[in-house]
Amino acid sequence: MTKSKKKFQFPSAYTVIIIVLLFVQALTFFIPSGKYSTLSYNEAKKEFVITDSKDKTSAEPATQKTLDQYKINISIDKFKDGTLYKPVAIPNSYERIKKPKRGIFGTISQFLNVQVKGLLDSVDIMIFILIIGGVLGVVNATGAMNAGILRLSEKLDGKQKWLIIILMGLIALGGSTFGLAEETLAFYPILVPIFLIAGYDTLTAVATIYLGSAIGSMSSTINPFSTVIASNAAGISFTDGMPSRVIMWILSVGLAMFYTIRYAERVRKDPSKSLVVEEMKDPSMAQFKIDKEKDGQFTMRQKLTLLIFAAGFVVMIYGVQQLGWYFTEITVVFLAVLYILALTAGLKETVFVDSFVSGAGDLLGVAFTVGLARSVGIVMETSFVSDTIMNFFSNLISNMNSVLFITVLFFVYCILGLFIQSSSGLAVLSMPIMAPLADVVGIDRSIIINAYNWGQGLIGLIAPTGLILVSLAMVNIGFDKWLKFVMKLLVMTVILILIMLVANVLLLS
Structure with a gap:
């Protein structure tokens, strides 16, 4: 009797993050x-605070002369209007520290502690995810979501491609203009059933939502958390180099749309072509499937429920884009939606509460993944290796010719973006160091901003420390399936970026 070989199963999102955490922790022993x-502005005392490598602080007058003295071309x-609110690295000030x-035991302690700290640091995002899950549980209990999706499917018949084009375009626009990223996690439970009833698979839904956000943020035009803060830290206007960023947005988003539609249509015509055939059979997918007979009616109360729910998203997007809201504020919005639904949904008190708790429970694993991913960055920060890198x-790169310089710089930002997931944090750390190098090699500083945007943005497509594992966890897709899907697009986008960067150097310098 021969033993059958067990099929290799790719690790879950949690295990992948733990492996990355152990790898980064091991690196800190060698780096x-x-x-x-750093230099920061103390608004209360109207002065600059200089913090050296030994954490000793000193005060300097908040004047342009002080900035010139420290070779900070900003x-x-x-600083005074709050645009640069994080400490800025001082060029040529790097020092080794003990x-x-x-x-x-210290290593084991760090390994465990950073995970707890990651959860604590991410508590605002985690609560947002749980509240969204609870609200969705209530909406689903009314039957409004499924009934509404059925009506939408009737309109989509023969026009499924436009679902991808419109949704990816709008999300990419949000990523490019105000950094729409973590907020998209709320879209998955709503949009995945729509993709399924249109004949697509869950991977198509992830591709549309995540690629829209990631490629849109990568090709940022006026995103305050990347392009604007990086341009200010580099001492230039964020409008410098804008034409090339708009062209990049059009080309990269268009490429992502074409790539996703090509895969999606192949799956729609032949479901066996799906990369997630086995995952689609998982019992957990039942939450996304719709019974046409059971969910056929669409009552006025259900329409009102969906209208209230949709209004929450409208208020969220307006608040994030126009009022600078973060997760505390947008969580409050959906908590308010929950209380309104308590009065209008027509559910019994026990059903309402059970639906909320059940819905929140469905996304508990996703919330936990967010906190766990944050722990990788904490290891880098507490080990003080980010500045060394x-x-x-x-x-x-300081002595390279202009074309080689910008090419290598792009890949440098890919590596830095892998370890430093905060776009604003990477901007204030790197721009005072990298921007002056543009003057040395004779290129426009706006091209440095492009290399930063496109490098740290592109690596987000596959970085386990970013949002991709969280997004995949929403629909129970393994990281290996995502890599198999996205690698060709990644290579094509790298080629596009390098062509654009070299063209920038030749035309703008």
Whole structure:
């Protein structure tokens, strides 16, 4: 009797993050610790605070002369009006520092502690996810979501491609203009059933939503959390280089749409072509499937429920884009939606509460993934290796010719973006260091902003430390299936970016 070989199963999102965490933690033993001195603005005292590598602080007058003295080519107004609210790295100030001592027990302690700290640091996003899940549980209990989707499917008949084009285009526009990212997690439970009833698979839904957000953010035009803050930190206007960013948005989003539609239509015509055939059979997918006979009616109460629910998203997008809201504020919006639904949904009190708890429970694993992913960044911060990596790469590229410089810089930002997931944090750390190098090699500083945007944005397509694992967890898709789907698009986008960067150098310098 022969034993059948067990089929290899790719690890879950949690395990992938733990593997990355262990890998990064191991790297911190070999990468020297070091820090740049930083400059920040104390609004209360109207002065600059200089913090050196040993964490000693000193005060300096908040004047342009002080910025010039430290070779920070940024207008004083950017600090005083709050545009630059994070400490800015001071060029040529990097110093090695003593590596924090860690024995076996210290390493184990760090491994465990950073996970708890990651959860604590992400609590606002986690609560948002749980509240959204609870609200969706209530909406689903009324039958409004399924009934509404059935009506939409009738309109989509023969026009399924437009579902991808419109949704990806709108999400990409949000990513490019105000950094729509984590907020898209709320879209999956709503949009996945629509894709399924249109004949597509769950991977198509993830591709449409996540690629829209990631490619849109990568090709940022006026995103305040990347292009604007990076341009200010580089000492230029965020409008510098805008034409090339608009062209990049059109080309990269268009490429992502074509790529996704090509896959989606192949699946619609032959479901066996889906990369997630097995995942689609999983019992957990039942939450996304619709019974046409059971959900055939669409009552006025259900229409009102969907209208109230949709209004929450309208208010969320307006608040994020126009009022600078973050997760606390938008969670309050959906908590208010929940209380309104308590009065209008027509559910019994026990059914309402059970639906909310059940809906929140469905997304508990997703919320946990968000917190766990944050722990990787905390290891980098507490081990003081981020600045060392930055210093190494800035020295590496400083003497290259312009074309080679911008090409290598793009890949440098891909690597930095893998470890430093905060776009604004990477901007204020790197721009005062990298932007002056543009002057040395004779290229426009706006091209540095493009290399930063496109590098740290592109790596988000596959970075386990970013949102991709969280997005895949929403629909129970393995990371290996996503890599198999997206790698060709990744290569094509890299080629597009390099062509655009070299064209920028030749035309703008």
